[in-house]
Amino acid sequence: MKWSIDISGTLSPLGILAAMMQKPNTIAYPAVKKETAVGYRGFHTNLLVDCIGCANCQDVCMNDAIDMIKTDKEYNVKNSSQCIPRIDYGRCCWCSLCTDVCPPDSLKLDEEYLGVTQYASDFLYMPKDK
Amino acid sequence: MFATIKNRFATTDIEVKREDLYKVVVQRDAIFELIFMLREQYDYQTLNAITCCDWIEEEHFAITYILTTSDRKQSFMVQTMIGREDAQIDSLTHTFEQAEIMERDLHEMYGIDFPGNQNLVELSLENWVHTPPLRREFDTLEFVNNNLSFREGRDGNMDVKKEMKRLRALKKAQKAAAKKAKEEASEVSDGN
Amino acid sequence: METNKHITIFHGPQHPGITGNMSVELDLIGETIQKATTHVGYLHRGFEKLVERRTVIQAFTIVCRICVPEPDPNEANFAMAVEELAGIEVSERVKYIRVMVLELSRLASQCMWLAGQSGSIGLYAVGQWAIADRDLILDLFEELTGGRVYHMYIYPGGVRRDLPDGFLRRLEKVLNHFKKRLKEYDNIFINNASFKSRAIGVGIVSPEECIKNGYVGQVLRGCGIEADVRKDAPYLVYDQLDFEVPTAQGGDVYARALVRRAEMDQSIHILEQVIDKMPEGEIMVKMPTHRKFKLPKNDTWVKVESSRGEFAYYMAGDGSEKIRRMQVRGPSLVHAFTLLEDLLVGAELSDVALIMNSLGICPPEIER
Numbered sequence: 001m002k003w004s005i006d007i008s009g010t011l012s013p014l015g016i017l018a019a020m021m022q023k024p025n026t027i028a029y030p031a032v033k034k035e036t037a038v039g040y041r042g043f044h045t046n047l048l049v050d051c052i053g054c055a056n057c058q059d060v061c062m063n064d065a066i067d068m069i070k071t072d073k074e075y076n077v078k079n080s081s082q083c084i085p086r087i088d089y090g091r092c093c094w095c096s097l098c099t100d101v102c103p104p105d106s107l108k109l110d111e112e113y114l115g116v117t118q119y120a121s122d123f124l125y126m127p128k129d130k
Numbered sequence: 131m132f133a134t135i136k137n138r139f140a141t142t143d144i145e146v147k148r149e150d151l152y153k154v155v156v157q158r159d160a161i162f163e164l165i166f167m168l169r170e171q172y173d174y175q176t177l178n179a180i181t182c183c184d185w186i187e188e189e190h191f192a193i194t195y196i197l198t199t200s201d202r203k204q205s206f207m208v209q210t211m212i213g214r215e216d217a218q219i220d221s222l223t224h225t226f227e228q229a230e231i232m233e234r235d236l237h238e239m240y241g242i243d244f245p246g247n248q249n250l251v252e253l254s255l256e257n258w259v260h261t262p263p264l265r266r267e268f269d270t271l272e273f274v275n276n277n278l279s280f281r282e283g284r285d286g287n288m289d290v291k292k293e294m295k296r297l298r299a300l301k302k303a304q305k306a307a308a309k310k311a312k313e314e315a316s317e318v319s320d321g322n
Numbered sequence: 323m324e325t326n327k328h329i330t331i332f333h334g335p336q337h338p339g340i341t342g343n344m345s346v347e348l349d350l351i352g353e354t355i356q357k358a359t360t361h362v363g364y365l366h367r368g369f370e371k372l373v374e375r376r377t378v379i380q381a382f383t384i385v386c387r388i389c390v391p392e393p394d395p396n397e398a399n400f401a402m403a404v405e406e407l408a409g410i411e412v413s414e415r416v417k418y419i420r421v422m423v424l425e426l427s428r429l430a431s432q433c434m435w436l437a438g439q440s441g442s443i444g445l446y447a448v449g450q451w452a453i454a455d456r457d458l459i460l461d462l463f464e465e466l467t468g469g470r471v472y473h474m475y476i477y478p479g480g481v482r483r484d485l486p487d488g489f490l491r492r493l494e495k496v497l498n499h500f501k502k503r504l505k506e507y508d509n510i511f512i513n514n515a516s517f518k519s520r521a522i523g524v525g526i527v528s529p530e531e532c533i534k535n536g537y538v539g540q541v542l543r544g545c546g547i548e549a550d551v552r553k554d555a556p557y558l559v560y561d562q563l564d565f566e567v568p569t570a571q572g573g574d575v576y577a578r579a580l581v582r583r584a585e586m587d588q589s590i591h592i593l594e595q596v597i598d599k600m601p602e603g604e605i606m607v608k609m610p611t612h613r614k615f616k617l618p619k620n621d622t623w624v625k626v627e628s629s630r631g632e633f634a635y636y637m638a639g640d641g642s643e644k645i646r647r648m649q650v651r652g653p654s655l656v657h658a659f660t661l662l663e664d665l666l667v668g669a670e671l672s673d674v675a676l677i678m679n680s681l682g683i684c685p686p687e688i689e690r
């Protein structure tokens with residue numbers, strides 16, 4: 001290949017220097033937080049006064065992420081099995097099918113999505129009651 | 131085109147699935163003749179894919195060759211059935227270079243042999259010794275239960291149906307007991 | 323083989339310039355490649371088997387994971403295949419929303435490509451910019467679908483949520499930003515002398531080979547062949563939209579880069595039309611057996627145009643609620659084996675990542 005100087009091709013990339021004058025695209029994270037969009041599929045919440053313990057959520061979840069368990073919490077009187085769902089976040093893929101099939105719409109996905117823990121057992125997540 | 135294919139290969143039916151997609155099922159020994167004919171006479175120059183579907187109830191694999199014309203406006207699904215035991219069908223690598231990798235994929239997933247393909251070595255499953263995984267008799271659930279384990283601490287799971295039944299029975303019993311108590315109470319008052 | 327001259331090395335899976343979890347085994351003499359063998363297997367997840375155990379809606383949530391940078395063509399393909407087998411017709415609004423999602427994901431995935439291609443020759447600033455711009459699209463996706471990368475949005479029979487209020491205006495804003503930005507990419511990357519000198523004349527594919535071996539996407543268009551599923555076999559509403567199929571001559575890495583760059587313009591053009599034309603209507607087909615699709619005993623072959631070329635699904639039903647067989651034929655399977663192994667022979671070691679990126683090879687979709 002013959003060598004020839006590509007002048008515009010050499011000079012035009014220098015336009016990138018203009019970016020030094022611009023505001024950065026990133027945010028200063030712990031000080032400024034990014035707003036999560038409404039309807040983001042984050043952690044589960046389960047409104048216990050509504051949950052009827054029907055286990056539809058367990059049936060539809062193909063990742064076997066949901067256990068129906070007994071706790072000492074206050075349930076809905078109509079909760080026919082006296083069980084509520086607990087989710088294994090090691091298996092869940094946040095597909096939100098369980099919330100789609102929940103008859104009283106008690107199970108929902110929340111905007112919150114940050115979870116930090118040092119114990120693997122904390123992956124077994126009890127949905128917040130709200 | 132349809133008439134020629136029907137006459138020559140004695141098939142009853144060419145299905146028009148969409149405007150741009152036809153399908154024909156032929157006998158196993160005629161399939162390569164048909165593919166070559168489509169390629170030579172009707173401009174189906176590209177082999178897009180070789181797919182396989184396991185019909186375990188009918189004891190065969192349905193192998194489909196998908197061919198596309200060089201202007202890419204028409205596709206033809208050419209299907210044939212091969213037996214599940216010692217499944218084997220000739221390779222197409224001499225005509226289509228890309229058939230090599232597709233056949234290698236099917237060889238690994240279904241255990242089908244393609245005589246003529248020189249490169250049927252393992253693709254993505256390293257040191258796999260079980261049944262080829264996409265055959266229907268390979269049970270993924272069983273494999274997982276034998277080889278992997280659930281996270282610890284998940285044994286609190288209740289069988290909801292049973293639990294519902296139990297609670298319903300309990301409630302019924304309670305109701306019955308309450309009724310009985312009431313009746314007894316009224317009997318006592320009657321007795322007075 | 324002469325001794326002391328050959329060296330065999332593995333390029334990948336941990337090489338930063340490589341396109342994902344795959345590796346190429348290279349036989350070298352000096353810097354020149356004598357033989358290349360592709361190895362995959364670092365990422366096999368068995369989706370094709372998993373969907374056989376699930377009902378349609380359960381399977382719908384995992385198909386998006388088949389391709390990581392660009393999940394939506396998978397969802398669209400899956401939905402189209404199920405709709406065709408089950409005989410469902412979706413509304414006009416759904417079609418427009420799907421086109422919008424598909425084009426947005428094309429744009430996002432071209433940004434990924436910009437980052438990979440520039441990173442593979444050491445121009446990292448372009449990569450950082452491209453990823454930052456991609457984030458604007460991910461923000462839109464977050465708002466629309468609730469997920470940033472895996473959207474699980476295009477549901478067989480419709481889409482899962484309606485557009486939020488003012489979504490189209492925000493989309494317009496992002497598009498305007500992109501229009502400004504793309505000119506800067508031209509200056510700093512596409513016209514960059516160092517990129518040109520690396521890319522022109524490298525990795526040349528001939529048009530005859532393309533047709534015969536079933537190469538798709540930019541590889542075809544980089545040889546001057548106008549091939550695009552959106553034009554050749556229009557799906558959704560692409561026949562009502564006005565756009566061009568960009569092509570370039572030469573068949574080398576640079577031609578493919580030009581094609582991709584021109585496609586970004588076309589995606590923006592399509593999205594602007596979608597904003598204008600978005601009709602009202604239902605977003606989900608009303609069906610009595612909504613969560614229980616029954617697929618008749620039949621099979622079909624559907625395809626869409628992804629950002630890297632034709633993406634096709636074979637699907638067979640057997641009369642039950644479960645899918646009998648779903649086979650994925652992405653663009654990468656043939657590109658990564660038949661094409662890449664050929665192209666690399668005679669190339670330099672430093673060009674491997676460059677060539678791989680320009681072919682758009684994506685291992686997750688090779689292994690499914």
Ligand code: SF4
Pocket residue numbers: 046050051052053054055056057058084085101102103104105106107
């Ligand atoms: S969360 Fe919903 S679906 Fe699950 S048991 Fe409760 S009511 Fe049923």
Ligand code: SF4
Pocket residue numbers: 060061062063064065066087091092093094095096097098099
């Ligand atoms: S979001 Fe999906 S994976 Fe997670 S628990 Fe619900 S159904 Fe299962």
